[in-house]
Amino acid sequence: MRIANHNSRAVLLTSDEAGVDIHTASDGRFGPDLPSLYTEWEAFTAWAQRLSGLAADVAIDRSLLGSPSPAPRQIFAIGLNYSAHAKESGFDAPDQLPPVFTKFVSSLAGPDTEVVLPAGGNTDWEVELVAIIGKEASNVSASNAWDYVAGLSIGQDISERVSQLRGPAPQFGLGKSFPGFGPVGPWLVTVDEFENPDDLEISCSLDGEEVQKGRTSELIFSVPALVEGLSATVTLLPGDIIFTGTPAGVGLGRSPQRFIQPGETLVSHIEGIGEITQTFIAAGN
Template sequence: MLSSGRRRLFSALLQVQKRPCQPSRDMRLVQFQTPHLEEPHLGLESGIGGGVVDLNTFDPTLPKTMMQFLEQGETSLSVARRALATQLPILPRSQVTFLAPVTRPDKVVCVGMNYADHCKEQNVRVPKEPIIFSKFSSSIVGPYDEIILPPESEEVDWEVELAVIIGKKGKHIKATDAMAHVAGFTVAHDVSARDWQMRRNGKQWLLGKTFDTFCPLGPALVTRDSIADPHNLKICCRVNGEEVQSSNTNQMVFKTEDLIAWVSQFVTLYPGDVILTGTPPGVGVFRKPPVFLKKGDEVQCEIEDIGVIINRVV
């Protein structure tokens, strides 16, 4: 039997779902757990809001973590393609606990001020080069996990973002070659403690961005070839059902290719690395008066063709 919290979650999922649940030809890779599994498995989400096909049951030789799956490259992807083309049992969504599509990556790279309309909201110039900061990978939680308000902050804010997941190792990657290094895309929530980001610790952004549970991801890693144009997707955030952010990824100042080329000048990118590509306008800190998350709030972050993550604040 579902808990009251899980019932509310699945009710919210049905409300935001834009099309009926049906098998999908898009490759939507997930990490999941059920009460009958001793450890997490890899799966295929059968469409936005749909159930899950267990890839490890389909082929027991497949790794059971997304990191290992991505490291194997085409070997694992070919198995997933075969599963996608096969009629397989689908586990109902109500029986599955979704984990973040990637856990414990080598790095989580974040990009600030990367939406033209977000820059306009703050009355600042569009950056001439990407503004890079980071989160620790320990901040990552699943697409429906709770966000914990830290007692150290009173100004916790929301930020919906498109996340890029790296599939192939590279350094000094040319922009023209960058998409070959992308495994796919997912939805991210860059939860931000504005007091720590903007006023504390020398105004460095790291601590304000990396409290535990400050990086919900999911629900699926949608592979690169399943997204027609990642830079033309509707993106929005709702708090307690009210739309607070609404834009399109075409507002990104630096696109995926540019970000990969820029970041890989400084660090080697590894399979599983996550790049959060920035947020559109509508965050709480720039509202008049400012609005911040509080206990009991529910945040929905949604990106067209990728899905929605729903996180309750506790």
């Protein structure tokens, strides 16, 4: 299944252009919004899998798409989870759970957005596979972890490097949480839709130039391993978002370094999910 947050209503997609309003189709049982689906995820998916032959009643307007989890209680972001990215960042690849930080909920945005570049900053790109939790998870083993994942989406962990790295200690959470710095979308794709959810092509381009490309099979800690590692310490809640890490090719790791400029467009793509697009404007415009 592919489920979109369209005009703040949960929509089960029948194509990229159309879908079924879940609240209407379920006679009010589920929805109308996405957060309420996550609180009843198992009941909802059991109901949805029995559906057949429903005519689409929603025309998808991408300008109305929001994050497929618009109100998570927790957002986790994982650093240094691809070996080549760890190397370009000046670190050894982690042999235990990689660095974990947060992006604040106010940074969340939908898939196709306009983002203001902070004045005096160096704003960077980080395309990431996003996992959205479907049911409460505590001390979950990796072998069972996919059962706790509602689905996958695309995220950009947009990062302002000046404030992120300013001393005396790095401010990862703040440097990565300016307004619009957490776009996610274009929709949630349930795990059963993928032939292999652990091996998806991931890429992004800046103004038509491919700047990152890899496969999620290159993750040092896979989605199940991250769910196991995180849930050993914290309780993962329905609707929580995990940004799983970015492959090599970020602007900070280039020589010379390269950062996003006003007027540029960033397009991020993951196989089997789709793409998201961010355009950037200068502060004060």
